[in-house]
Amino acid sequence: MNTKYRLLYAEDDPDLPDCMIPFLTKQGFEVIFAKDGNEAWEKYQTEDPDVLLLDSLMPGKSGQEITKLVRKRDTITPIVFLTSVMEGEEAIHTLKMGADDYIRKDTIMEGEMVQRLFTTLRRSPKRGGLIRLSNFSVLELKEIGNKGKRVLHVKDKTTALCCHEYGVLRYLVNNCNHLVQREDVAQCVWGLNTNALEYLNKTVSILRKLFRPDPEIKIIAYKKEGLKIQIDVNAPSDILFQQDDPATE
Numbered sequence: 001m002n003t004k005y006r007l008l009y010a011e012d013d014p015d016l017p018d019c020m021i022p023f024l025t026k027q028g029f030e031v032i033f034a035k036d037g038n039e040a041w042e043k044y045q046t047e048d049p050d051v052l053l054l055d056s057l058m059p060g061k062s063g064q065e066i067t068k069l070v071r072k073r074d075t076i077t078p079i080v081f082l083t084s085v086m087e088g089e090e091a092i093h094t095l096k097m098g099a100d101d102y103i104r105k106d107t108i109m110e111g112e113m114v115q116r117l118f119t120t121l122r123r124s125p126k127r128g129g130l131i132r133l134s135n136f137s138v139l140e141l142k143e144i145g146n147k148g149k150r151v152l153h154v155k156d157k158t159t160a161l162c163c164h165e166y167g168v169l170r171y172l173v174n175n176c177n178h179l180v181q182r183e184d185v186a187q188c189v190w191g192l193n194t195n196a197l198e199y200l201n202k203t204v205s206i207l208r209k210l211f212r213p214d215p216e217i218k219i220i221a222y223k224k225e226g227l228k229i230q231i232d233v234n235a236p237s238d239i240l241f242q243q244d245d246p247a248t249e
Contacts, residue, residue, distance in 0.1 A: 005121060008032045008049035010040035012058045027114050037061030041069060049077065051121055056083035064097060071098035072191055075167040078120035096184050133173065134216040134231055155213045164189055168203045172229035181226045
């Protein structure tokens with residue numbers, strides 16, 4: 001593997017890390033270990049990991065609490081849960097909260113776990129790159145510390161996106177052509193902020209104006225039903241959501 005990814009692994013089980021850390025290291029990861037949730041949050045802020053592998057239930061901050069804190073400042077870094085209890089509605093809630101995937105400990109296979117980690121990393125633009133949304137719109141991401149730079153190119157217009165604008169766009173694109181609930185988007189991007197829905201409406205209005213010149217993309221806002229980003233199904237399928245190499249000047 002050419003790129004050595006930095007993986008923050010948080011686990012309170014005293015035995016599991018003894019086999020997991022050597023295995024992950026052998027697969028090419030630089031493992032940053034945390035024995036509980038509080039240490040995991042501290043190391044996330046200081047170590048700048050490329051991916052988080054979190055136990056869902058830990059002393060101190062839980063995996064869900066860490067996810068909320070991370071997503072308030074960083075909508076890019078992938079988060080994968082390693083859990084023995086998650087299922088059904090709890091799993092769905094965790095994914096809506098901002099996690100990218102989850103793996104049950106009772107069904108874990110080491111090869112499958114590594115492939116799923118690599119899959120989430122390939123989908124993540126943290127290290128920079130271009131995500132082509134349509135024939136006319138490209139999202140450019142460059143890594144600058146933890147926050148990253150996000151630039152939207154629509155035809156001949158270029159706009160720098162703030163973290164909240166990018167967060168809403170990312171949520172909608174991940175659910176392309178499907179209706180999503182306003183409350184779910186607002187909570188994912190702004191957490192439990194009481195003004196989250198008001199901020200969401202303003203952000204959606206901004207994004208709709210930015211995409212207005214693109215005939216293949218439309219953000220539809222329904223008063224009661226929710227939100228949807230609609231991308232023309234006639235656009236080439238090999239262009240939609242394709243992540244290319246970073247552009248060079």
